[in-house]
Amino acid sequence: MISAEERLKVSNYLLSKKLPLDILMEVEDHFISQINEVQAEKKLSFDDAFNVTIISWHDDLKLFWDGNWSLENTSILIKKSTSQKLSVILKKSAIIGVMSYVLMVLCYHLIPFEVFKIGFMAFVTILVILPFFIYLKEKIYFDLPKKHKDIRISAYQSLGRMFFILPMSSLWIFGFILESNDGFLDFNQAEGIFVNFLLLFFFSFEAAISVSQLKYLEIIKKVTPYLQENFKLSN
Numbered sequence: 001m002i003s004a005e006e007r008l009k010v011s012n013y014l015l016s017k018k019l020p021l022d023i024l025m026e027v028e029d030h031f032i033s034q035i036n037e038v039q040a041e042k043k044l045s046f047d048d049a050f051n052v053t054i055i056s057w058h059d060d061l062k063l064f065w066d067g068n069w070s071l072e073n074t075s076i077l078i079k080k081s082t083s084q085k086l087s088v089i090l091k092k093s094a095i096i097g098v099m100s101y102v103l104m105v106l107c108y109h110l111i112p113f114e115v116f117k118i119g120f121m122a123f124v125t126i127l128v129i130l131p132f133f134i135y136l137k138e139k140i141y142f143d144l145p146k147k148h149k150d151i152r153i154s155a156y157q158s159l160g161r162m163f164f165i166l167p168m169s170s171l172w173i174f175g176f177i178l179e180s181n182d183g184f185l186d187f188n189q190a191e192g193i194f195v196n197f198l199l200l201f202f203f204s205f206e207a208a209i210s211v212s213q214l215k216y217l218e219i220i221k222k223v224t225p226y227l228q229e230n231f232k233l234s235n
Contacts, residue, residue: 002032006046010035011230013054017061018073020152022219023081025226031057082155085215092211097204100127104199108185127206134213141220142213148231153223156216 002010010031014024031053038049063073104123108116135142145157186192 002035002046007032017063017075019078020154021223021227022154025223085155089208089211093204093208096207097200100203101200131209131213134210138217141217144220148227151231154216154219156212156219
């Protein structure tokens with residue numbers, strides 16, 4: 001077993017590798033287990049076992065610029081984890097987006113257009129308001145990154161705040177539906193093809209925001225005790 005001081009040394013090393021806190025907690029457990037195994041097998045001191053473990057993780061944790069637009073150094077481990085998180089969001093949001101789109105098309109064909117317009121606008125309103133509701137309801141958790149400015153808590157924290165860019169696009173959709181006629185989803189017209197793909201994108205994008213928020217809340221509620229125990233608030 002390692003001491004609190006030794007555990008802190010591991011945490012500080014992993015923080016220097018710019019790991020988001022949710023990844024750091026997982027990697028820290030692996031680091032400590034590996035250090036304990038190396039100490040037991042090779043009869044080494046903590047520092048020597050720690051160095052052996054660092055070397056074994058070198059390629060995964062090495063920081064480098066991969067040519068992306070952010071100019072921020074990252075590591076293979078961070079890229080893999082972020083890619084996996086994004087893949088989960090895209091898959092779930094695509095499924096929800098397609099289901100919402102299919103429901104919309106069915107309603108469009110099965111109910112009178114004037115009734116459809118009212119129902120559709122109500123549905124869009126719910127989609128737009130839902131992320132704001134989630135944010136306000138759980139504001140204490142969404143504000144934690146502001147209080148811990150030197151720590152990236154999770155890749156989900158930036159994705160979950162994308163709803164701020166949507167109001168103007170939503171207003172455009174409202175206006176379009178209000179002014180449209182009962183052929184606005186007709187695939188035989190160029191405008192109908194464009195509108196169908198636009199609405200499919202809109203449903204999927206809205207779903208991605210809510211899914212990201214819920215994933216972030218799931219993560220943050222797990223890491224909050226660790227965060228409060230190990231890190232002071234930023235000024």
